[in-house]
Amino acid sequence: MEEEILTEETRREADAAPALISIHPLQKSIALALGSEVRIFDLEKENAVTLTDEACSPSHSDAIRAICFGANGSLFASAGDDKLVKVWRTDTWHCIKTVHSDKRVSAVAISLDGLFVTFADKFGIVWIERLEEDGQGQISVGTKAVPLLGHYCSIITSLKFSPDGRFIATADRDFKIRITVFPKCLPKGAHEIQSFCLGHTDFVSCLAFIHLPDFRQSLLLSGSGDATVRLWDHVSGCLLDTCDIGKQAGLLKSNEIIKDFPAVTDINAFPDGSLVAVVIQGFHGVVILKCDVSSRSIFVAKIVSMEENFTPTSLVLSSSANMLWMVMGATNVSKSGSSELARLLVISNVDKYVSNEQGDCPVILEDKNIPGGEKLLLKLQGSVHLAKQDAAFTAAAAAVKVAMQNLLAKKQYSVEKRDLRKRNRNDRKFKK
Amino acid sequence: MSKNDNKITEGKRQSACLPRKRFYRARAHSNPLSDSHFPIPFSPADTDYSQHYPNFVHSNLKIQFADIGCGFGGLLIKLSPLFPNTLMLGMELRDKVSEYVKERILALRSSNLGQYENISVVRTNSMKYLPNYFGKAQLSKMFFLFPDPHFKEKNHRRRVISIPLLDEYAYVLDVGGIIYTITDVEELGDWMKHCLETHPLFATITDEELSVDPVFELLACATEEGQKVARNGGQTFHAVYRRIAFVE
Numbered sequence: 123m124e125e126e127i128l129t130e131e132t133r134r135e136a137d138a139a140p141a142l143i144s145i146h147p148l149q150k151s152i153a154l155a156l157g158s159e160v161r162i163f164d165l166e167k168e169n170a171v172t173l174t175d176e177a178c179s180p181s182h183s184d185a186i187r188a189i190c191f192g193a194n195g196s197l198f199a200s201a202g203d204d205k206l207v208k209v210w211r212t213d214t215w216h217c218i219k220t221v222h223s224d225k226r227v228s229a230v231a232i233s234l235d236g237l238f239v240t241f242a243d244k245f246g247i248v249w250i251e252r253l254e255e256d257g258q259g260q261i262s263v264g265t266k267a268v269p270l271l272g273h274y275c276s277i278i279t280s281l282k283f284s285p286d287g288r289f290i291a292t293a294d295r296d297f298k299i300r301i302t303v304f305p306k307c308l309p310k311g312a313h314e315i316q317s318f319c320l321g322h323t324d325f326v327s328c329l330a331f332i333h334l335p336d337f338r339q340s341l342l343l344s345g346s347g348d349a350t351v352r353l354w355d356h357v358s359g360c361l362l363d364t365c366d367i368g369k370q371a372g373l374l375k376s377n378e379i380i381k382d383f384p385a386v387t388d389i390n391a392f393p394d395g396s397l398v399a400v401v402i403q404g405f406h407g408v409v410i411l412k413c414d415v416s417s418r419s420i421f422v423a424k425i426v427s428m429e430e431n432f433t434p435t436s437l438v439l440s441s442s443a444n445m446l447w448m449v450m451g452a453t454n455v456s457k458s459g460s461s462e463l464a465r466l467l468v469i470s471n472v473d474k475y476v477s478n479e480q481g482d483c484p485v486i487l488e489d490k491n492i493p494g495g496e497k498l499l500l501k502l503q504g505s506v507h508l509a510k511q512d513a514a515f516t517a518a519a520a521a522v523k524v525a526m527q528n529l530l531a532k533k534q535y536s537v538e539k540r541d542l543r544k545r546n547r548n549d550r551k552f553k554k
Numbered sequence: 555m556s557k558n559d560n561k562i563t564e565g566k567r568q569s570a571c572l573p574r575k576r577f578y579r580a581r582a583h584s585n586p587l588s589d590s591h592f593p594i595p596f597s598p599a600d601t602d603y604s605q606h607y608p609n610f611v612h613s614n615l616k617i618q619f620a621d622i623g624c625g626f627g628g629l630l631i632k633l634s635p636l637f638p639n640t641l642m643l644g645m646e647l648r649d650k651v652s653e654y655v656k657e658r659i660l661a662l663r664s665s666n667l668g669q670y671e672n673i674s675v676v677r678t679n680s681m682k683y684l685p686n687y688f689g690k691a692q693l694s695k696m697f698f699l700f701p702d703p704h705f706k707e708k709n710h711r712r713r714v715i716s717i718p719l720l721d722e723y724a725y726v727l728d729v730g731g732i733i734y735t736i737t738d739v740e741e742l743g744d745w746m747k748h749c750l751e752t753h754p755l756f757a758t759i760t761d762e763e764l765s766v767d768p769v770f771e772l773l774a775c776a777t778e779e780g781q782k783v784a785r786n787g788g789q790t791f792h793a794v795y796r797r798i799a800f801v802e
């Protein structure tokens with residue numbers, strides 16, 4: 123019986139990974155991860171991309187937990203529960219590197235110069251690996267990364283480089299954000315901690331850097347289970363402003379109830395912070411904030427509520443196209459069979475909408491008006507006409523909810539269960 | 555220390571030998587850090603230290619010494635009169651042990667008016683929450699006396715000295731600040747020395763320097779654990795290092 127409880131828990135945890143979305147910095151391509159699958163659409167050529175890989179290197183076989191483009195868009199990385207970190211060239215969409223991690227991977231980032239990939243594992247260790255192809259464009263397979271830094275026994279939820287490349291920011295489930303000097307001599311690791319940004323009162327789920335156009339100053343945004351988005355001077359660790367989404371949302375739109383204590387689960391910003399979009403756990407819509415770098419403040423600008431069944435899991439703002447892309451989906455929604463499906467919505471002219479130039483309604487693009495049109499939807503969603511699959515999406519919405527809860531909430535064990543777990547801990551078993 | 559005080563120490567020590575489970579009780583009140591069972595400040599600014607150091611309320615002083623895994627508090631009590639104007643904090647994971655240290659300090663304060671006002675204790679997991687208590691470069695001394703050895707290799711990451719944790723210790727230590735470690739377990743001594751030696755933000759302190767450091771001689775004998783080792787004629791192994799500035 124004891125075994126049962128444990129396996130059930132592990133299974134639940136492995137279940138239902140939320141769909142992720144990321145966009146090329148110049149909107150040349152868009153990437154969506156669902157389960158073990160990476161789906162890419164080339165927005166310039168307007169066609170679906172087929173990823174290619176070395177025959178000998180393994181492909182993803184379990185839930186992808188993190189994807190990202192490098193700063194200049196030439197590289198893309200994907201990583202997750204199968205303990206693989208894969209780095210792809212975005213011109214050929216060929217895999218140039220597969221790194222094997224000892225543990226599941228929870229976050230990934232490419233260094234600003236594109237020379238390194240860094241990733242965080244389930245033990246809270248951040249690893250780094252050099253990205254280089256040898257003369258023949260041959261790829262080194264099965265290389266091992268070196269440890270860069272560590273959060274003691276906490277899961278790292280987000281990993282980002284500061285826009286000036288000086289720092290690497292890591293956020294964890296123990297309310298911490300650590301800012302570490304990104305060293306020039308990497309094999310020695312990153313030991314000089316610039317600051318801790320402390321103040322969140324629940325897990326930190328997401329980070330985004332913003333900066334003044336001339337790069338003279340950059341600031342850090344973070345979203346948390348405490349229902350706030352906070353603005354930090356990451357160099358000093360100073361908390362500059364706190365946007366209490368729950369409260370502000372209530373004030374702005376009293377008829378629109380964002381329930382209880384809504385966790386912020388994803389954040390994305392225009393580089394200058396003029397628009398910041400956040401995903402709220404379980405909310406059918408998104409919240410758009412504005413951040414003023416010079417006055418160092420952040421506030422809610424719009425609450426966008428969408429159709430009942432659309433609870434996004436991930437979003438991305440494209441500054442060049444002035445669009446907000448939102449995806450909803452989760453894998454292993456086994457019973458309803460909708461595991462392959464993700465749903466995409468795009469809002470255009472975001473800045474005009476936020477400044478109320480177009481009235482109070484967001485322009486949610488019709489399928490045929492989305493860049494790439496139906497071809498893109500077919501590739502990224504897995505199907506074009508999702509409207510007919512409402513039932514499937516109701517199920518997906520439920521799965522997304524479970525996925526986010528499992529992913530972010532710390533497990534609350536009853537006293538008995540905790541004792542049981544203690545007794546069953548592997549490291550204790552041999553002692554008797 | 556009075557005879558009476560000693561007795562309490564003995565009594566408490568016995569209870570400390572009981573299995574740790576006894577200390578592991580679920581608390582009725584909910585607390586902000588859901589996976590632990592004691593309140594943790596969200597940031598260093600979040601703690602009101604006037605309750606810890608009532609005599610220093612108006613002094614604007616910051617804590618400068620931290621005794622990590624302070625156990626029954628022997629070191630704090632020895633250090634207190636040596637540095638009467640320095641605030642020191644012990645950090646202890648075990649609830650009952652930290653409670654005991656608290657009572658011990660209060661008892662000492664009331665029987666020695668004006669003394670022992672500069673030491674206090676918190677129950678916390680220092681390995682997880684150190685930055686919640688201390689800001690950058692705040693400390694000038696950190697102590698790790700007779701820490702738990704965690705012999706098995708897969709448990710080495712639970713050791714209180716490790717490269718990733720030294721990053722955090724370097725963060726809370728001011729440049730020039732000193733980290734003191736001692737153990738009676740040779741293997742652990744080698745480990746701690748190796749970590750400190752390898753870490754780019756720490757440099758060794760020569761034996762000559764140590765011989766004039768009044769704190770150094772306390773390492774082996776000030777704490778309950780140290781006294782136990784000494785009674786049994788055990789050997790000790792120390793590693794004392796200085797926080798140095800970061801250079802690329």
Ligand SMILES: C[S@@+](CC[C@H](N)C(=O)[O-])C[C@H]1O[C@@H](n2cnc3c(N)ncnc32)[C@H](O)[C@@H]1O
Pocket residue numbers: 622623624625626628645646647648651678679680681682698699700701702714777778779780
């Ligand atoms: C062997 S005792 C030594 C106590 C004391 N330093 C002495 O020399 O007598 C180690 C102490 O560290 C405490 N400890 C272990 N891990 C800790 C942690 N993560 N945070 C705070 N205290 C910890 C234990 O509860 C124990 O009291």
